[in-house]
Amino acid sequence: MDERNRPIHTFQVCQVMEGHQNNWLVSEWVPRRAAQKVFVEVRFTLRDCSSIPWVGGTCKETFNLLYRESDAPLPPSTSASSSSTPATRPPAHFAKVDTIAADLFISLVDTIAADQSFTQTDLGDRVLRLNTEVRQVGPLTRKGFHLAFQDLGACIALVSVRVFYKKCPSTVRNLALFPDTVPRGDTSSSLVEVRGRCLEHAEEREEPKLYCGVDGDWLVPLGRCVCSIGYEEAHGRCLGCNPGFYKAFAGNIKCSKCPPHSSSPAPSAPVCSCDRGYYRAPSDPPTAACTRPPSAPRDLLVSINGSTLFLEWAAPADPGGRRDVTYVVHCWRCGGGAEGAGQCEPCEDDVHFLPRPLGLSSTRVAIQDVLANSNYTFQVEALNGVSAQANRRPAALNISISTAPAGASVVGLISRDWASQTSIALSWQEVEQPPSPILDYEIKYYEKEQKHLSYSYVRSHTAGVVVSGLRPSTLYVFHVRARTASGLSSFSVPAEFSTADKSPELGGPQGSVLVMVLAAVGGFSLLVILTLFLLITGRCQWWMNTKMKSKEQRRSHYQNGHVVPFARGKTYVDPDTYEDPTQAVHDFTMEIDPARIRIERVIGAGEFGEVCSGRLCSPGKQEVGVAIKTLKGGYTEGQRRDFLREAGIMGQFHHPNIIRLEGVVTKSRPVMIIVEFMQNGSLDSFLRGQEGRLTLVQLVGMLRGIASGMAYLSDMGYVHRDLAARNILVDEALVCKVSDFGLSRVLEDDPEASYTSVGEKIPIRWTAPEAIAYRKFSSASDAWSYGIVMWEVMSYGERPYWEMSNQDVILSIEEGYRLPAPVGCPLELHQLMLHCWQRDRRLRPHFCDLLSFLDKLIHNGLSESVESLDYPFFISVGDWLDSIKMSQYKNNFIAAGYTTLDSVSAMSIE
Incomplete structure (x- = not known):
């Protein structure tokens, strides 16, 4: 009967009264399928030998689990279920998995020596308790295996055996399907990289990958698929857009409602079709509304001034729903009088439009050089971006005008007085008496080679002008006409003059002006330079004075030749003081997009999950190597908070001797902490592999870097509590960085690795006496730990206090024992260790003192005698x-x- 008094079937044996037992139970052949590593869950009950009277010394309280791989079932003779004949070795080729013992035993109020059955119910005072143990078997390479259970003299009942393996189940992540995947059975790399396949109507944006962990959890999603054109993501799939909606671009965006004047009657539309009479320009995006051509311009007006016509109009009443309305002006000239009546021809080549006749954005244009006594017809068309798609003539507005007979020119021939590289001086005379007084003169000019592109005008109240702003060595054409009270006269005969092709002589009138201008500019420049010089000199003097005053007040220390200021004024904030500790993660860390992280290999395992190395891609920067700590699946909220607590601490530190936090991933699974990658790993492991290969200067330089980082932490008010060589990381340049902040840690494998008080583990060999006895942690207790780290470094990673038990370490320290100097350690360094290990914590050196001492030691030369230092024994x-x-x-x-x-x-x- 089981613990609930229900009948159960068991395999049982209780030959405890007989010596030399070797009983075997062999399972049927189990095909391993895809498994590389299997788990065996055994439920059993085991009698306590002390509860069985008159039993001899042969009674056991354990049994063995074994297995044997094969490609086919073993013959019956090999897999016999039991053997009553004593044997000295198990059946051939069975490998032992483990020896299994019970945690809970059957207890009897009244013991009966002859009782060997576990299923009798006549003992109402029996309490039967089942034990459950799980063991791993593998890696497996053959097609199947047999399990075996060996009893060497125990009283045992085997209730059930469950054999299973773990796999990462088929899943959909980022619109990619990942198949069932079995983790690797070996320990070289426990993560299996799996490439996903995009779902239907999805396309690959970045190669989708997932990593299958040893516990059957998917980790670290990389890459993604996106829904194709016409499809949107919904319920983890890509579904077609509903009628009336569209999606023109591939991506994880939703379908959009059709723009105005368009529709999509069918599902999965990549674009909405325009309604009848509406169009979309080739340059319009699919998101743009459909539009139509504009109506005709309105209120066309014309005015004339001499040989220049001015056209003005109002914008169309209906622009067609667009803002890119432009205008085109057409011109026809019909001959004046009876002879030319009815004969019209385009006049675009004979007149000049300002600014141009095509593509006008304004509603005004000037037409120059119109002929006198002629009839002109002008047509203004309105166009927009879809006028070409409409396949019909644009809406237009026409107007006709006749020009008056031209007035005679009152200006004679134009002459050039002088010319420079950029100016020409002109003069002229009147050829006849004007009908009315001349108000001023209008001079029109242009480059001869650019006649139809641009004209320029200047005015003059006298019969002469200096035209400036010209190009050197260029031929210009000039026209002059007079403006009188009765209107403008005709232009004079055109004259062509060229600007000079070399510097003008300074002796003429223009040269005098040039000399004065140059002198004025030079004098002004000199004044500006002198003013700036005086201002900069005074500013530099003030800055140097301020610099000298503040230099004595600034605490700084040196690392790798660079000055790094202490964090004075900045105080560490404990994440546990937050009402919601996860808020500290948001305040002090940066969230990283998982797509920027590329995992390369697994480098270790932590308490919360695996530790990987990889690369971090940042926009506009080179990839950097990083270490990635992952939180394994199935975590509780408390475990997640404890895991991220370290990031909330690290994010507050910025120092070259403190491990740098790159960021965290909290908005997707798995949760990750990303830190800089340290090529040489932990300091203790690195030193053990470098014994005798490092110089004394290199070792002291490492100690100096650790002291620098700890001085920074102490200055911020942070107490590390677990300073040890295993928690110092080393990069490729041998720079040491303090790490491992705030996590609950399993310190070592042996049961004496830590001293537990109030539920927390303390690293006894590195911890100060007051912290062990009274839990008084401070920078002084960190200084004690630093002394132990110094001993570890100088002994190349040797275990402090060697094989002494933790209790012996505590008693020895209480009696005044301190670690001796490692082989080859300078006396002054061991003296420094002893100062760190003073009983009274108030007498221990501060980290800034340790840093100063190590600097003096390095600067004075490690090879010199102790007496060469100023005060080597006093901190x-x-x-x-x-x-x-x-x-x-x-x-x-x-x-x-x-x-x-x-x-x-x-x-x-x-």
Whole structure:
């Protein structure tokens, strides 16, 4: 009977009264299918030997699980289910998986020696409890396998055996189908890269990939598919647009309602067709509304002034729904008088339009050089972007006008007085007495080669003008006419003059003007230069004074030759102080699009999931190597919060000796933390592989980098609590960076790896005594841990306190024992370690003191004797006073402002 008093079937054996037991139970042949690694779940109950009276020393409380691979079932003789004959070895070729023991045993109020059955119900006071154990078998390479259970003298009942394997089930991600995938059975790379296939009516935008993890969870989606033209994403599929909607571009966007004056009667429309009488221009996007040609221009007016006509009109009443309305002006000239009546011909080549006759955006145009005593007809057409699609003549408006007989020219021949590279001086005389007084003169000119492109005009109140702004070595044509009270006269005979092709002489009137202009410009430039010089000189002097005043006040330290300021003024914010701790992640980190992350390989496993290396692509930047921490599937909200807590801490730190956080992925699965990739891994592993290969300068340089990072953290008010070589990462340039912030960690494999207090684990070998005893963590306790890290570095990654148990370590430290100097370690460095390991935490050096000491050690030369240093054995003023038996004067020194050894060394006799 089971624990609920229900009947069950079991395999059982209880030959505990007989010695030399070797009982076997072999399963049927199990085909492995696609599995590379299988799991065996065993439910059983096991009698406690102490509950069986008169049992000998041969009683066991364990049994063995074994397996054997084969391509076909084994013969019956090999797979016999049991053997009562004592044997010294198992059946051939069975490999042991594990020895299985029970956590809970059958307990009896009254024990009966002869009872060997587990299913009798006459003992009402029996409590039967089932045990469940799961073991992994594999990797498997043959077609199937047999399981075997070996009993060597236990009282056991086997209730059930369940054999299963894990797979990542078929799924759809980013519109791509990923098939069932079985994880790898080996341990070289537990992630399987799977390429997805785009769903129907979807197309690949970026190669879709997923990674199948060992637990059967899909991880790290990369790439994506998007719905094709005419289809939109809905319920994880691409569905056709409904009638009246369309989608013109491939992508994960929704179908849009048809624009005005268009429709899509069929589903899955890539574009909406225009209604009758409406059109879409070739340059219009499919999202644009359908439009129609404009109506005709309105209110066409004409005026004439001499040989120039002016046309003006109003815009069409209906622009057709568009804003790109333009105008075209056509001109016909019909001969004046009886002889030319009825004979009309286009006049575009004989007159000049300003600005042009085609593609006008304004509603005004000037027509020059019209002939006197002629009849002109003008037509203005309105066009827009769909006029060509309408396949009909544009709407137009016509007007006719007759020009009056031309007035005689009152201007004689034009002469050139002088010319420069950019100017020409002209003059002329009147040839006859004008009918009315002349008000002014109008001079029209143009480049001879550009006659039909542009004209220019100037006016003059005298019979002469200087035309400037011309091009050098260019031939110009000039016309002059007079404006009187009765109107404009005809233009004079055109005259052609060229500008000069070399610098003019400075002796003439133009040269004098040029000399004065150059002198004025030079003087003004000199004045500006002198003013700027005085301003910049004064500004630089002020900046240098400010710089010198603030230089003494700025704390900074050096790393790899660069000055890095401390985070003075910036304080660390504990994410646990937030009402919602996840808000700290949003405040201090950057969300990264998973599509920018490319995973390359698995490099390890953490408590929350696997750690991979890969590349991070940033827009406009080169790819960078990153380490990717993933949160495995099936996590609780508490695990997710604990996982992201580290990111909320790291995001607040910016220092060359602190591991850099690139960002997080929280809006998709899996949740990831992205940090910079450190090529040489953890410091302890790196040192073990480099024993004897690094110089003393390199080792001290590593210690200096760690001290620099810890000084930064201490200055921000952050206490690390787990400073150890395993939590220091090393890059390819041997720069050490502090890492591992705020996560609950399983420290080591052996059961003595940590001391537990109030549910938290403490790394005993690296932790200060007060932190172990009273949980008083501070920068001083971090300084103790730093001393242990120094010992690890100088011993090339050796385990602190060697094989001593944690309890022995605690007792030894209480009795005053401290680690001895590693082989080859300079005396001054071991002395520094001992200062870090002082019992009174108030006497331990601050990280800024440690940093200063290491700098002096490096700058004075590590090869010199201890005496060559200023004060190699003393880290603080208190240490020095203690050494000369004057510790009672510590408060006097502090009150007088002598708080550093630098200040003490500068003291005078007075």
